[in-house]
Amino acid sequence: MGTYAAAVGAGALALRASGKQLPERVSAADLALMSVATHKLSRLIAKDPVTSPLRAPFTKFAGTSGEAELAEEVRGSGPRKALGELVTCPFCIGQWAATGFAFGLVVAPRATRMAAAVLTAVTAADVMQLGYAKLEEAAT
Incomplete structure (x- = not known):
């Protein structure tokens, strides 16, 4: 929590020093885009087999936990355990991801919206893949 608070504080100071202003409000479209992208990014970081090498210093393989997801x-202990808890919990890492998107919308809105749109498209594709698999299963 202290590291998160320090990171947000440093980001806020950097924004102030750059002269960038926080928006008066976040649009419904940006909020929806950030929400889906945060969901996908947090699951990608915490559960995806592709990112398991990044989690490996803090975790050990325990099996699968869902379609294309690892358990x-x-x-470890101390900071190693704390980082392991963070990077294996999509709910925990989601706070960091959402904060990154929020700062991104202020600092580089076009690039942030593009990255969020890619993650949102992947989420939609995932839903379609899972739905297709269920339909195939029901048909057989």
Whole structure:
């Protein structure tokens, strides 16, 4: 929590120093885009097999936990365990992802919207893949 608070504080100071202003409000479209992208990014970081090498210093493989998702156990103690808890919990890392998108919308809105749109498209594709698999299963 202290690291998160320090990161947000440093980001806020950097924004102030750059002269960038926070928007008066976040549009419904940006909020929806950020929400879906945060969901996907947090699951990508915490559960996806592709990112398992990044989690490996903090976790050990424990099996699968869903379609194309891994279950991993946190290992170590102190900071290593704390980082392991963070990077294996999509709910926990989601706070960091959402904060990154929020700062991104202020600092580089076009690039942030593009990255969020890609993650949102992947989320939609995932839903379609899972739905297709269920339909195939029901047909057989």
